[in-house]
Amino acid sequence: xxxxxxxxxxxxxxxxxxxxxxxxxxxxxxxxxxxxxxxxxxxxxxxxxxxxxxxxxxxxxxxxxxxxxxxxxxxxxxxxxxxxxxxxxxxxxxxxxxxxxxxxxxxxxxxxxxxxxxxxxxxxxxxxxxxxxxxxxxxxxxxxxxxxxxxxxxxxxxxxxxxxxxxxxxxxxxxxxxxxxxxxxxxxxxxxxxxxxxxxxxxxxxxxxxxxxxxxxxxxxxxxxxxxxxxxxxxxxxxxxxxxxxxxxxxxxxxxxxxxxxxxxxxxxxxxxxxxxxxxxxxxxxxxxxxxxxxxxxxxxxxxxxxxxxxxxxxxxxxxxxxxxxxxxxxxxxxxxxxxxxxxxxxxxxxxxxxxxxxxxxxxxxxxxxxxxxxxxxxxxxxxxxxxxxxxxxxxxxxxxxxxxxxxxxxxxxxxxxxxxxxxxxxxxxxxxxxxxxxxxxxxxxxxxxxxxxxxxxxxxxxxxxxxxxxxxxxxxxxxxxxxxxxxxxxxxxxxxxxxxxxxxxxxxxxxxxxxxxxxxxxxxxxxxxxxxxxxxxxxxxxxxxxxxxxxxxxxxxxxxxxxxxxxxxxxxxxxxxxxxxxxxxxxxxxxx
RNA sequence: GGAGGCGUAGCUCAGUUUGGUUAGAGCACUCGACUGUCACUCGAGAGGUCGCGGGUUCGAGCCCCGUCGCUUCCGCCA
Numbered sequence: 001x002x003x004x005x006x007x008x009x010x011x012x013x014x015x016x017x018x019x020x021x022x023x024x025x026x027x028x029x030x031x032x033x034x035x036x037x038x039x040x041x042x043x044x045x046x047x048x049x050x051x052x053x054x055x056x057x058x059x060x061x062x063x064x065x066x067x068x069x070x071x072x073x074x075x076x077x078x079x080x081x082x083x084x085x086x087x088x089x090x091x092x093x094x095x096x097x098x099x100x101x102x103x104x105x106x107x108x109x110x111x112x113x114x115x116x117x118x119x120x121x122x123x124x125x126x127x128x129x130x131x132x133x134x135x136x137x138x139x140x141x142x143x144x145x146x147x148x149x150x151x152x153x154x155x156x157x158x159x160x161x162x163x164x165x166x167x168x169x170x171x172x173x174x175x176x177x178x179x180x181x182x183x184x185x186x187x188x189x190x191x192x193x194x195x196x197x198x199x200x201x202x203x204x205x206x207x208x209x210x211x212x213x214x215x216x217x218x219x220x221x222x223x224x225x226x227x228x229x230x231x232x233x234x235x236x237x238x239x240x241x242x243x244x245x246x247x248x249x250x251x252x253x254x255x256x257x258x259x260x261x262x263x264x265x266x267x268x269x270x271x272x273x274x275x276x277x278x279x280x281x282x283x284x285x286x287x288x289x290x291x292x293x294x295x296x297x298x299x300x301x302x303x304x305x306x307x308x309x310x311x312x313x314x315x316x317x318x319x320x321x322x323x324x325x326x327x328x329x330x331x332x333x334x335x336x337x338x339x340x341x342x343x344x345x346x347x348x349x350x351x352x353x354x355x356x357x358x359x360x361x362x363x364x365x366x367x368x369x370x371x372x373x374x375x376x377x378x379x380x381x382x383x384x385x386x387x388x389x390x391x392x393x394x395x396x397x398x399x400x401x402x403x404x405x406x407x408x409x410x411x412x413x414x415x416x417x418x419x420x421x422x423x424x425x426x427x428x429x430x431x432x433x434x435x436x437x438x439x440x441x442x443x444x445x446x447x448x449x450x451x452x453x454x455x456x457x458x459x460x461x462x463x464x465x466x467x468x469x470x471x472x473x474x475x476x477x478x479x480x481x482x483x484x485x486x487x488x489x490x491x492x493x494x495x496x497x498x499x500x501x502x503x504x505x506x507x508x509x510x511x512x513x514x515x516x517x518x519x520x521x522x523x524x525x526x527x528x529x530x531x532x533x534x535x536x537x538x539x540x541x542x543x544x545x546x547x548x549x550x551x552x553x554x555x556x557x558x559x560x561x562x563x564x565x566x567x568x569x570x571x572x573x574x575x576x577x578x579x580x581x582x583x584x585x586x587x588x589x590x591x592x593x
Numbered sequence: 594g595g596a597g598g599c600g601u602a603g604c605u606c607a608g609u610u611u612g613g614u615u616a617g618a619g620c621a622c623u624c625g626a627c628u629g630u631c632a633c634u635c636g637a638g639a640g641g642u643c644g645c646g647g648g649u650u651c652g653a654g655c656c657c658c659g660u661c662g663c664u665u666c667c668g669c670c671a
Contacts, residue, residue: 030631030632032629032630032631032632032633032634033627033630033633034627034628034629034630034633034634035626035627035628036627036628036629037627037628037629037630038628038630039629039630039631039633041631050630050631052629052630054628054629055628056628070622071621084629085629087629088629088630088631090630090631092631093631096631099629113603113621113622114603114604114621115603115604116603116604116605116621117603117604117605117620117621119632120604120605120620120632121619121620121621121632122632123605123619123620123632124604124605124619124620124632125604125605125606126605127604127605128599128600128604128605128663128664129663129664130600130662130663130664131604131663133663180671182671183670183671184669184670184671185669185670203670203671206671228670229670230669230670231594231668231669231670233665233666233670234664234665234666236670353667447671448671449671450671451671452671454671505671559662559663559664560663560664560665561662561663563662565662565663
């Protein structure tokens with residue numbers, strides 16, 4: 001940090017430095033001109049320190065310069081660290097016990113009035129996202145973003161140290177790679193040399209890391225940039241970073257063990273507690289009891305099967321549903337009886353929006369059950385439903401693949417409305433035994449839940465020929481507060497099994513060879529058992545820094561329209577550039593030459 | 594692709610409901626005063642394509658149509 005231009009950084013000065021002559025460089029954070037005295041809060045990435053200018057120790061020129069310099073200008077100063085008197089101390093600042101009495105000052109980087117305040121008043125809101133992105137160099141000066149990016153750096157270094165110490169090799173994979181029709185849309189890069197042909201930017205290094213395993217690099221990791229051309233969200237950017245891990249001669253437990261330790265390491269780096277071991281849950285259990293594959297275990301609102309209780313009701317639509325083999329599932333909301341009719345109506349709308357046919361609402365009061373369906377239930381149904389006075393029961397009937405997501409939405413909404421989510425508490429869970437396949441609800445075609453290289457559970461190989469949709473995979477996710485931190489699987493290392501899975505997915509030999517031939521060849525050349533996992537680094541950095549948007553942990557993010565406002569990408573290119581790539585833009589009228 | 598929110602001074606916003614004189618406030622900025630401030634204080638001043646285009650109207654920041662940008666969600670994201 002010490003250079004030929006400075007002896008210290010702003011944030012490190014303490015009373016113990018009193019009497020030392022120091023040279024500092026930094027940005028003018030704020031200044032206060034009292035006439036005879038001028039104070040400047042000088043900022044660098046280490047923090048703030050107060051410079052003081054006064055006639056007893058500064059030249060008249062220095063005082064004049066200090067009074068005139070604008071905020072966000074860069075200055076070099078030399079001065080003496082002095083301990084402040086008791087009355088002058090500022091306990092809100094780490095350096096608040098000292099001033100630097102400046103003897104000389106040089107404005108080396110004068111600043112125009114910034115487009116928005118870098119040092120906002122406490123009452124100020126943040127400027128608009130658009131402005132922050134357009135002037136990203138200013139936004140990045142704010143302490144929140146500096147803290148987030150510094151945390152992100154520490155997380156990356158922790159990852160490297162942790163994995164290096166365990167024998168993982170950091171290996172790079174191509175950015176210019178092969179288009180994959182599966183999964184997300186690819187970003188394509190035209191080839192100049194080969195007219196009409198395209199590279200794709202990688203959606204993940206999946207196949208490459210499997211090739212490393214086939215090549216004997218039996219522990220690999222990479223902090224890998226990935227690209228997916230899909231619409232954005234607050235937690236989704238078109239380019240993002242994964243902590244990508246793969247290892248050979250491993251089973252599921254080996255990977256999960258490393259993953260859990262790495263997560264503990266990262267949480268430790270951020271100073272956030274992480275209890276371990278992480279609880280485990282199968283996919284089937286998660287869907288049955290929480291209605292989703294990434295349950296938020298910070299609160300306990302579980303779904304229960306109440307079919308038998310409602311079977312005794314005399315409501316025709318319920319009888320019909322149960323006769324069709326549908327179940328009635330729902331949740332008991334302790335203390336939910338306080339919810340108004342309007343609120344429960346909103347819950348019903350939410351359930352319908354998520355695909356449910358409706359929502360049965362039963363309130364349990366000291367006088368008994370209350371609600372449209374309550375009187376149709378047999379006496380004592382309240383006990384069977386497990387409802388106590390003051391509770392609310394919410395029930396959905398329907399096929400599980402409609403009812404479960406709907407119940408999940410209701411769970412989450414109720415937890416929020418009734419503030420059942422404890423603050424400063426976090427919950428990990430490892431979800432295992434994901435299904436291999438899911439059927440497209442419209443076409444009935446099988447698709448891979450994870451990806452087509454995922455190994456089936458050894459106990460379920462026999463199901464592949466009969467009911468493949470019931471087969472489980474050796475695939476797993478690590479979930480934190482209801483968010484997916486990462487996921488992975490044991491891969492198929494047997495080329496015959498891989499061919500069989502492709503066939504089930506409707507990928508014929510010729511197609512498989514054209515798309516994944518290089519992987520299949522490698523599998524035939526002597527492939528060790530292998531598997532891995534990938535974590536979303538951006539999301540982890542976001543969670544651990546307390547940011548609410550991925551944009552606040554990525555130095556130069558894209559807008560929700562996938563534009564880079566600062567540098568102005570994407571942009572049209574001159575016709576000559578297109579010609580060299582053998583490209584023509586379809587609708588020329590829309591292109592600004 | 595769809596639905597919602599936002600767009601007024603450099604920044605954050607009020608004003609739009611019910612169209613009507615010169616579009617306001619705080620902060621920032623400029624000038625002046627001030628020797629212990631730390632969101633310094635006080636005085637004065639400057640600062641506007643009401644996102645853009647079109648329409649209705651005697652008259653539009655306000656109403657209508659279109660469009661652009663930012664954002665949240667749904668679809669999408671093996």
